[in-house]
Amino acid sequence: MLQLRTPGYRAIDNLRRQREFPTGWSSMTDLEKQANSFLEAFHRERHEVSRQFGPGFFLPELIDGALRTSKAEHMDMTALSSTRKLQLVRALERLTAMLALNRRYVSFLRNIIIDIAERSGRNARVLELAGGAGGLALALAEEVSHNRLPAEITSSDIVPAYVAEGKETARRKRLPVSFRTLDACSFEGIEPGSIDLVIMAQSLHHFTGGQLAMMIARSKENGAMAFVGIDGFRSLMLAAGVPLMASLQGIPEFTLDGFTSARKFYSEPELDALAEIATGKRDHSVLSRWPLTITAISFDGSHTPAAL
Template sequence: MLQLKTAGYQALDQLRSRGEFPPEWTTIDELEGVTDRFMERFRRERFEVSKELGPGYLIPELIEQALRTGESEHMDDDSADGRERLEAVRALDRMNRMTLAYEHQCDLLMPVIEELGRSGKPVAILELAAGSGGLGFALAERAQKTGIEVSVTASDIVPEMVSEGNRLAGERKLPVSFRRLNAFDFDGLEPGALDLVIISQSLHHFTPGQLALMIAQAERHGASAFVGLDGYRSLLLTGGVPLVASLQGIASFTQDGLISARKFFSEIELDIIAAIATGRQEHRVTCSWPMTLLHARLKPLAGHDW
């Protein structure tokens, strides 16, 4: 229900016919604001289209508006102690292992890694907002089993996450390293050092403009692909995510589950973000329940100043 595809694509077609989509940007400093403003414009247009289509479309639109929130999760609270945020990430890691989420995510990512691995060189993977690196370790293990050489750099902005990740990497002896990194500027990374940039279960922690920055920075730094994974926006997961999170027995983590599910992006919203960031339609957005996958093929951007 919360995907609102009929009204959404009609709204986008109308904006495209008026020359409003895709919005133009020239410098990286413009991209975030341009993307955020267009997403607001798109949602207003979708509301108007829903009214024209009638109650069967307007009611889901009103439910969508009531559920969507800009509230931040506890684990994103910069004023919180880093150890508390680390405990929340550990709870997420336990939940992912319990639900076999890492296996599912590896299934979705390995075809991209296998394609990149055909060059015969190690595949350099950068994971953004990696937390303590559960997915990075799972990917390294899966690649090792399939005979593909990879190097995984798991990054996060929280120092405690990076320290915990490097401790675990030392124990597991896998080609995974951790570093502190601002996901919006990739400061300190050399252009051409990346093949694949991934972000999983964290898209909803960022604004549309911030996600567009990540995609553009991945392209700027020479990556061949950007893959984002997150929960599928739906009423079922709005109830299901906090229910599963509650099994960890941490009240704040359960509340974070509800907030997160209310913030998941729809397929068309991720489609819009990728189109603005790359200036092309060389991406796909698909559902592999209970996740949405955004896969953007990248190449150097022409006509943009960095």
């Protein structure tokens, strides 16, 4: 219901005709500004299109507008102590395990990783952004160890406590995965040409549209062949279901974060537009695999993201 695909894509077409769809950028700062400005224009235009389409489209638009928020989640608050942040990220890892999400993520990524390895003639070098305590990276490392997945895995996050938690888990489980502290928006310290695939899971909604566009562009700039982002499907069902599932952890802040997350999930048209703004091309796919939305972008044009 909250995907609003028909009015969303009509709004994008209208903005193209009005020459309000970005067609180029001069710097990362310019890209961030253009992407954020576009999303503001997109929401205004979609509102108007939905109103013109009639009540069947306008009511979901009004509901979406009422739910949408830019509020930060507790785990993103800089004032929150490391101890409390760890409590929340551990709750997230437990919930992810309970829903077997990492298993699904690995299955989505496997073909792309194998394809990159075959084309490059070496293990695919995978960088996870905003990985928290590294649940997905650890799951991929298990595939490397047990099923010979041809990959070298690195997980990153800007919170040192999360990175330390991931390192300790990898040491305890003897898994081949590296962890590093990294600002996903800047890629500072990443050597150009050192990564083949950039991935994000369950974290796209933590960032503004401009920040997402920068991450995609920096991935390409640093020589990656592809970018894959996986997040929740924007819907009323998940707006209710995510906080309900989060409440099972018995942590009030985590339950609130679940509700905030579901209100911030991006719709397919938004992700589609951001990928095009960042790359200037249409070499990407935005796919729905309930309850997830997957954004897969090819930078070299030599494989099909839709293979996911």
